[in-house]
Amino acid sequence: MTRTILIVDDDRQIAELVDIYLRNEGYSTAIAGDGEEALRMFEAQPFDLIVLDVMMPRMDGLELCRRLRRDKSAETVPILMVSAKAEDMDKIMGLMTGADDYMTKPFNPLELTARVKSLLRRSYQYSKPAKSEDDGSLFIGGLKMDRTTHKVEADGRLLHLTSTEFGILYLLASQPGRVFSAEEIFQHVWREKYFESNNTVMVHISKLRDKLEQETGDKLIATVWGVGYKIDA
Template identity: 50%
Template sequence: MTKILIADDDTEIQELLNFTLENEGYNVVICSDGEEAERRAYAEKPDLIVLDVMMPKMTGYEVCEKLREDPRTALTPIIMLTSLSQTKDKITGIKLGADEYLNKPFEPFELAARIEGLLKRVKAEISANPVTNLSGSTQIEMEIKKLLSAGKNFSLFYIDIDNFKPFNEKYGFDAGDVFLKKFAEVLRNIVSVSREKFFLGHLTADDFVIVTVNEDIEAIANNILHAFNTLPVLQYDENTIQKGYMLSIDKEGKEIKAPLMTASIGIAQVSSGNLKHFLQVIEKAKDLCRDAKNTGGNKYIFG
């Protein structure tokens, strides 16, 4: 069931929207202040968020800005409610990442129609990976280009899951998707604890990227590898774990012993204009990732 988070300190509006949206078939989560809205947005993972601008503890503008900076909620559609009629107030919300604006007073069924339309539009337009719901190639390219044009120093982590294909072949695509979702959640948790801004993306089936201005890249890489190492053991059957390999078929049709999954990370460091184009950044990180993979996996290399 589609989940909608409503954040408004007016109890009458809470009750009205809860009644209206539940009758429309939505699962509704109600919050009364900005701090609760931010906290529950991360915990509840709603499909859409409705924010009142004027709330206690944190304004809707502040909540919107924080949600857009966090990879867990960066792509979640947001509708803002306001009694402020100035054009500049609407522009503020839009600049901070709100998708739509609705002035108070409003008809509850108009909001329901806006929600339905926005959900359909986002589903059609979003280029996020359909398995993990992380940003896809289009957003990754935009993020790298934005940092390059601003002359920022940053690092691109290119993370490849080694021997994922044999796992998929042995246990099936559903099990593979479950593993990818779990690894994506691991990455979200790692980047969410930092005060620095992170951008998290999913390029192909088993390739993920992190873009960050955080300079402590080795600590981040070690956290990823440590967390990854706890995942495969939970996915394999006991016999495969004991053997330490899976039987698979190579490109020539020969049966081979494929090792269990590991992770390889290549980290491209961008500074002082050493890389000019986003493709140069991606290719450098991929090359470093290949070098890490060739050392046996569960390694990272930066440069």
């Protein structure tokens, strides 16, 4: 099945360069010049992943990301955010609005392509049907996690998680009591090499905890200082 990717960037040259590289990998692509156009295109047809620039006129990437994450049809679609802003706080802001990954400009198109492949693999990994002897469901802390539908429920209420948040929660819940380091979580969920200065895991766990506490009254994920994160049985 051909995956369809929406490229959102007001710099046409960059958008067309990304488009060429992704098409060469066999993906189907579409280009939007700003957030408003991208929102209209997403409402008209589904996309499997979005490459999203931050600095754009009319509606920037952060606002578009917020709106998409409030849309049930878009809440699990992987978003790769790109920006000329390289400061840690800018990256954190991007991840906190719901992006799954973040790259700074200028970027190597080959690296961007690799990130896209990784995000799509991860999205598929947690949504594919489970084997017949394992229906993919986990129960912990009042939550039910279903890998076959990529859904998490708390007392029958659906929690709206991104594919990355689901991946982290499912990993921790699959082995209650075990402490996973940030490096282990990154390698399991992102399937990429981890760098010591990478705060991506911390930001996603912070966002995930907020969602869990809002819905269940319990942050559920415990921090073991200097070691990593766990969910107690």
